[in-house]
Amino acid sequence: MKRGLSLTGIPVSPGVAVGRAVLWLSREDAAPHRTLEPEEIPGEIERFRRATESAVEEIGTLATQVSERLGPEYAAIFQAHAMVLKDRAFVGPVEKRIVQDAVNAEWAVTAAAHALAAKFRDLPDEDLALRSADVDDVARIVLKHLGDEGDSRLRMEDLAGAAIVLIADELTPSDAVRIPRDRVVGFATERGGATSHAAILARSFGIPAVVGVARLLESVGDDDRVIVDGRDGVVWREPSEEIVALFRDRREEEARREKSLKERSVGGVATTTDGVEVAVCANIELASEVVDVVEYGADGVGLFRSEFLYLAAGDLAFPDVASQAAIYADVLRRLAPRPVVIRTYDLGGKKGARQLVGTDEPNPVLGLRGVRLCLARPEMFRTQLTALLTAAPAGNLRILVPMVSGVEEVRQVRAMLNEARAELVDQGVPVPESVPLGAMIEVPSAAVTADLIAPEVDFMALGTNDLVQYTLAVDRANETVSHLFRPEHPAVLRLVARVAEAARAARKPLSVCGEAAADPQLFLLLLGLGIREFSMGPRTVPVIKEIARVVSVAEAARVARAALSLSTPDEVVALLALELRDLVPAVRRHRSPAVSA
Amino acid sequence: MIEETIVLRNRLGLHARAAAKLVHLAAGFESRITLSREGDDVDGKSILGLLLLAAGKGASLVLRVEGADEGAAVSAIKELVERRFDESE
Numbered sequence: 001m002k003r004g005l006s007l008t009g010i011p012v013s014p015g016v017a018v019g020r021a022v023l024w025l026s027r028e029d030a031a032p033h034r035t036l037e038p039e040e041i042p043g044e045i046e047r048f049r050r051a052t053e054s055a056v057e058e059i060g061t062l063a064t065q066v067s068e069r070l071g072p073e074y075a076a077i078f079q080a081h082a083m084v085l086k087d088r089a090f091v092g093p094v095e096k097r098i099v100q101d102a103v104n105a106e107w108a109v110t111a112a113a114h115a116l117a118a119k120f121r122d123l124p125d126e127d128l129a130l131r132s133a134d135v136d137d138v139a140r141i142v143l144k145h146l147g148d149e150g151d152s153r154l155r156m157e158d159l160a161g162a163a164i165v166l167i168a169d170e171l172t173p174s175d176a177v178r179i180p181r182d183r184v185v186g187f188a189t190e191r192g193g194a195t196s197h198a199a200i201l202a203r204s205f206g207i208p209a210v211v212g213v214a215r216l217l218e219s220v221g222d223d224d225r226v227i228v229d230g231r232d233g234v235v236w237r238e239p240s241e242e243i244v245a246l247f248r249d250r251r252e253e254e255a256r257r258e259k260s261l262k263e264r265s266v267g268g269v270a271t272t273t274d275g276v277e278v279a280v281c282a283n284i285e286l287a288s289e290v291v292d293v294v295e296y297g298a299d300g301v302g303l304f305r306s307e308f309l310y311l312a313a314g315d316l317a318f319p320d321v322a323s324q325a326a327i328y329a330d331v332l333r334r335l336a337p338r339p340v341v342i343r344t345y346d347l348g349g350k351k352g353a354r355q356l357v358g359t360d361e362p363n364p365v366l367g368l369r370g371v372r373l374c375l376a377r378p379e380m381f382r383t384q385l386t387a388l389l390t391a392a393p394a395g396n397l398r399i400l401v402p403m404v405s406g407v408e409e410v411r412q413v414r415a416m417l418n419e420a421r422a423e424l425v426d427q428g429v430p431v432p433e434s435v436p437l438g439a440m441i442e443v444p445s446a447a448v449t450a451d452l453i454a455p456e457v458d459f460m461a462l463g464t465n466d467l468v469q470y471t472l473a474v475d476r477a478n479e480t481v482s483h484l485f486r487p488e489h490p491a492v493l494r495l496v497a498r499v500a501e502a503a504r505a506a507r508k509p510l511s512v513c514g515e516a517a518a519d520p521q522l523f524l525l526l527l528g529l530g531i532r533e534f535s536m537g538p539r540t541v542p543v544i545k546e547i548a549r550v551v552s553v554a555e556a557a558r559v560a561r562a563a564l565s566l567s568t569p570d571e572v573v574a575l576l577a578l579e580l581r582d583l584v585p586a587v588r589r590h591r592s593p594a595v596s597a
Numbered sequence: 598m599i600e601e602t603i604v605l606r607n608r609l610g611l612h613a614r615a616a617a618k619l620v621h622l623a624a625g626f627e628s629r630i631t632l633s634r635e636g637d638d639v640d641g642k643s644i645l646g647l648l649l650l651a652a653g654k655g656a657s658l659v660l661r662v663e664g665a666d667e668g669a670a671v672s673a674i675k676e677l678v679e680r681r682f683d684e685s686e
Contacts, residue, residue: 083644087643123649
């Protein structure tokens with residue numbers, strides 16, 4: 001009955017999802033959107049007309065009151081508003097949307113008001129025109145008279161049904177983290193980029209996702225049958241049976257391939273053709289992903305992003321020692337003797353913690369985040385360190401500190417860790433002699449002075465996402481510059497080489513745990529630069545292990561040396577493509593969308 | 598049909614309040630009323646149309662009126678413009 005159509009966007013998590021659309025509106029100013037049955041349309045027009053009539057009445061009353069109190073001049077603007085509501089140039093487009101798009105009046109009014117505000121914004125002289133505030137007023141009063149359709153904003157936990165595909169304007173990290181994976185099979189958003197947290201979570205949950213889909217919200221309605229193609233970045237609305245069949249076949253083939261890769265991955269540690277062992281570990285956000293770590297044959301957890309514990313809780317209450325320790329211990333126990341690197345809270349920046357920071361920062365990415373925030377909130381940090389130490393006996397724990405910019409921070413953290421340990425010892429709580437403490441190298445200053453940091457830590461972990469962001473001065477969540485986010489940039493390569501050299505000289509382990517580790521071409525490069533430990537989303541572990549088994553470190557080193565002599569990211573990419581052309585087909589097929597910047 | 602050129606003399610030109618007064622006046626006439634500026638034609642009874650003309654002080658508009666009461670309409674509108682929309686400045 002409904003016309004089929006397809007929309008394109010950026011693929012951020014592979015796979016195919018077939019399901020029913022559920023609209024997810026989280027923005028304050030988004031009006032509820034409902035798709036109407038044909039027979040509802042005349043009634044909706046009528047409803048809109050009655051709402052404008054009573055809105056006009058209300059404005060009239062208001063105008064009279066203002067006129068009496070302040071004089072007729074002041075009432076004139078209200079008269080203008082009332083006239084807009086009677087103007088065919090406003091009413092016409094609204095009614096057209098209701099009829100042609102079969103949408104509810106609230107949505108039609110909001111959309112028409114946006115379009116109108118845009119026309120006025122284009123006018124040269126503000127004095128002459130209605131300003132967008134006036135347009136908002138007009139829209140708001142109509143919406144008020146349309147009545148409250150009820151709070152259409154759902155909570156993730158309340159989503160009912162199965163095979164749900166979330167359709168949203170955007171998904172914040174706190175939204176994404178609460179997606180019920182037993183009910184939601186994929187999502188698509190109108191905004192967002194490949195390196196946003198929602199995208200990272202989609203990959204880690206293994207649910208197909210496409211972002212940056214223009215006109216998504218106006219094209220897909222609640223309950224529409226949709227297919228999300230996370231490989232090619234296409235969203236299909238009401239696809240034909242032929243298309244559904246095509247995707248079903250593809251899904252089966254992908255499942256078969258994945259199964260055999262997994263079996264080989266679980267089989268054991270990957271060793272290169274020249275006998276070097278490469279550790280391929282998993283990045284996780286939630287304790288529930290421990291299952292995936294084992295299932296996909298990861299050698300351990302290279303990064304447990306602990307802040308999602310906080311974000312998933314949803315409210316301001318910071319989890320206490322006991323609840324944190326329980327979660328950490330559970331993860332450690334289930335994965336023992338595999339190493340588990342838990343990164344202390346990396347909040348602030350974009351990760352919903354305005355209430356923690358206390359103010360609206362103009363530049364959150366450069367502001368109070370990571371270890372800085374933790375050191376500025378010592379009780380919170382102390383609580384986490386205590387919880388980690390309490391849980392440590394359950395398995396093989398390593399503590400990683402984010403956003404380190406110099407040795408001082410490392411020393412401060414170590415001092416706090418020692419204090420926390422001393423206190424636990426006093427209380428008679430069993431704690432290990434020592435727990436390895438590492439620094440995340442993601443701030444350029446830390447990369448440049450890695451030789452100073454290495455002696456003071458037990459290990460280091462390169463956070464390529466943020467390192468690229470800070471080194472190239474590109475906000476990875478900003479779609480207007482996402483094309484400039486290039487992990488293959490000579491500056492990044494040189495920094496990685498420098499850090500690798502510092503690690504080697506100080507004889508400290510170094511891992512890479514950004515999304516770059518999951519990209520086969522970058523993996524080869526990093527291997528060649530001296531990295532022997534990688535951590536990525538669990539689902540990408542099998543492919544990388546496969547690649548590690550068919551390359552030699554000698555070959556990778558040669559490629560890395562050649563790459564370091566080049567001047568632009570494009571040259572590096574071209575070199576990598578050339579070098580890998582003859583390698584396993586898996587490399588080409590599994591190029592991670594995260595880093596195709 | 599009557600066609601006349603009118604020039605806006607008030608400080609703010611055809612801004613929201615002035616436009617509202619014009620529309621209010623025009624609505625009282627049966628005739629079709631059109632205003633044009635640099636080739637753009639708008640309905641004189643549509644506030645949005647008038648506002649989107651973005652006609653400031655000194656702008657010259659062509660008024661076209663057609664209908665039974667066209668004479669009265671043209672006079673009334675011309676007068677409103679010449680009275681500077683009864684604005685104080």
